[in-house]
Amino acid sequence: MNNYIYILTDCNRTCLHVGMTHDLNKAIKTYKETPGLFFDACSKVSRLVYHEALASEEAALCRFNEISTYTRMQKERLIRKYNPNWVDLGLVRPLAIFTPLSGPYSGRMLS
Structure with a gap:
């Protein structure tokens, strides 16, 4: 089973939200259907601008923590x-036939 790291933004690119999920389609659908999530100070973050598929939950969590500590400039460069x-x-x-982006950590386990 793949684990995904993703970055969402709003229509003005003012907010960058890093997330992790097992089901990227479901996560994106939730963000698109929810007008504004209570934990997000930004307006509606519903545009998927970056994603990676990782083989294990441990690798995904490690990568999530790494990207979460990035500055805005580092996140923008990655995107x-x-x-x-x-x-x-x-x-x-189409989300039904979604294929993950091949990034530097795609399918690779981190130690």
Whole structure:
């Protein structure tokens, strides 16, 4: 089973939200259908701009903690490396046939 790390943003790119899930389709659907989550000070973060698939939950948690400590500039560089135009990846690929982005940590276990 894959574990996913993702970054969502709002329509103005003012907020970058890092998340981790086992079911990326369900997570994105929840964000798109919820007008504003109580823990998010930002407006509606529903645009998927980055994601990675990792083989184990431990690797995903390690990567989640790493990306969560990044500064905004580091997160923006990571996003631009794989998605230079900040396209909403949830719209580009139908979520039913979603295939993960191949990033530097995709499918690789971290020790």
